[in-house]
Amino acid sequence: MKSALSIDRRRLLGLGTAAGAGLLLPPSLRGAQAASFPAVAEKDAVIAFGHVGPVNDEGWTWSHDQGMKAVQAAFPKAKTLFVESIPYSADATRTFRQFATQKANLIFATSQYGDFYKDVTKRNRGIAFMECNGSSLEENLGWYYFAHWYPTYVIGVAAGLMSKTGKLGYVASFPVTSCYASTNAFLMGARSVKPEATLQVVTINSWFDPQAATQAGVALANNGCDFLFGIMDEAGYLQIAEQRGIKAAMWNTDMRRFGPKAYVSSVVIDLKAYYVDQVAKRLAGTWEPKATILPLGKGVDRDVWGETVPEAVAKQADAVREKMLSGGFNPFAGEIRDNKGKVRVPAGQTMSEMDLYKWDWSIEGVAGLGA
Structure with a gap:
C-alpha cells in the first residue's frame, strides 16, 4: 500500500x-x-x-x-x-x-x-x-x-443486491459518530440498489465482547435480517450468519475463515x-x-470479496468504488433526511469530510442507534 x-x-x-x-x-x-x-x-x-x-x-x-x-x-x-x-x-x-x-x-x-x-x-x-x-x-x-464511510457504502451496495428481504442488521458498539457514519453509509449503499431496504441496529456497549456480539447477531437473524454488518473486533455475528445461511460483512480485517459461506467483505484498515x-x-x-x-484505497478499503459473492454483484459494487476513486461520485449529497423525517442535507449540498467524521444522527430507515 x-x-x-x-x-x-x-x-x-x-x-x-x-x-x-x-x-x-x-x-x-x-x-x-x-x-x-x-x-x-x-x-x-x-x-x-x-x-x-x-x-x-x-x-x-x-x-x-x-x-x-x-x-x-x-x-x-x-x-x-x-x-x-x-x-x-x-x-x-x-x-x-x-x-x-x-x-x-x-x-x-x-x-x-x-x-x-x-x-x-x-x-x-x-x-x-x-x-x-x-x-x-x-x-x-x-x-x-x-x-471508512466510502468502502462501507460499497459494501452496502453488495448487501442491497444480495439481500432477499431488504432487512439488514447491524451490531454496534456505542451510539458514537463512527457507528452513525457506518450505519448510515451502509444503508445508503444498500438503498441505492434496493430502495425499500431498512437497517436494524443492536448496540452492545463494548468494542470487544464476543458473547454480546454473538447474541446481537442471533437477535437480528431471528428478526428476519438476512445480511449482518457491524463494527466489532471479532467474528461472533459472522459465525451466526454462517450457521443461519445468511450473509455478513465485517470491520477491521479479513475474518472469512470464521464463516466462509457467509463472508461478503470487510472494511479493512x-x-x-x-x-x-x-x-x-x-x-x-x-x-x-x-x-x-x-482516504479510500490508501489506508482504508474493502476486503477481497467472499467466495459466495456473485461476480455480477462484485462488478456492480466495484464500479461504484472506482467512481469514488476517480472523483466522479460522492454518495453523501442531499437530499438526506434523518429517521424522524427532517431534512438534514438539502438538495444541492454535499456533506464534507468533517460532516461525515462527526456524523451524529441516523438517516431514514435506520432504527435502534441512539435517540
Whole structure:
C-alpha cells in the first residue's frame, strides 16, 4: 500500500485540499501553533502505543499492532512500547503518563481517550502525541482516522443486491459518530440498489465482547435480517450468519475463515505506511500536529470479496468504488433526511469530510442507534 498521509480531497472527491497538507479544519478545531520537536537519533528514539483492546483481537487493535510492527521493521534501533486493553478511566491517564516518564518521543493513542489523554498531553508539551479518532489539535497533539464511510457504502451496495428481504442488521458498539457514519453509509449503499431496504441496529456497549456480539447477531437473524454488518473486533455475528445461511460483512480485517459461506467483505484498515511516516517525521524533527483522514484505497478499503459473492454483484459494487476513486461520485449529497423525517442535507449540498467524521444522527430507515 502506498503512503497517502493526509486526505487528498481534490483527487478523491473534488473537495479541494492539497495532497499532504492535512485536513482543513474550522478555526475551533485547528489548535495552537505546533511546538518545536528536535530531531532524535534512531537509537535514542522511544515510540509508544496505547491500545483499547488486545493485540490478538484480529480486529481494530491487531491492525494498529501491525502498524507498530512496521515501525519496528523500519527503525530497528528505536525502542517501541505498548500497553493493550487500556480502559476509559483514570487508568488511561496513568498509562500514558508512564509512557511519558519512559521518555517516549511520540505517543499514539489508538482510540479516543478524550480528557484522560489530554491531561497527559497538556503536562508534557515536549512530547509529540497522536490520537486516533481524536477531536482537537494542540501544539503537541494531532489526530488521525479513516474515511471508512466510502468502502462501507460499497459494501452496502453488495448487501442491497444480495439481500432477499431488504432487512439488514447491524451490531454496534456505542451510539458514537463512527457507528452513525457506518450505519448510515451502509444503508445508503444498500438503498441505492434496493430502495425499500431498512437497517436494524443492536448496540452492545463494548468494542470487544464476543458473547454480546454473538447474541446481537442471533437477535437480528431471528428478526428476519438476512445480511449482518457491524463494527466489532471479532467474528461472533459472522459465525451466526454462517450457521443461519445468511450473509455478513465485517470491520477491521479479513475474518472469512470464521464463516466462509457467509463472508461478503470487510472494511479493512492499514496503518503501516502512516505510522512509519509519522515516526520518520518525528525522528527527522519535521513532525507537526495535523488532522489526517486516510482516504479510500490508501489506508482504508474493502476486503477481497467472499467466495459466495456473485461476480455480477462484485462488478456492480466495484464500479461504484472506482467512481469514488476517480472523483466522479460522492454518495453523501442531499437530499438526506434523518429517521424522524427532517431534512438534514438539502438538495444541492454535499456533506464534507468533517460532516461525515462527526456524523451524529441516523438517516431514514435506520432504527435502534441512539435517540
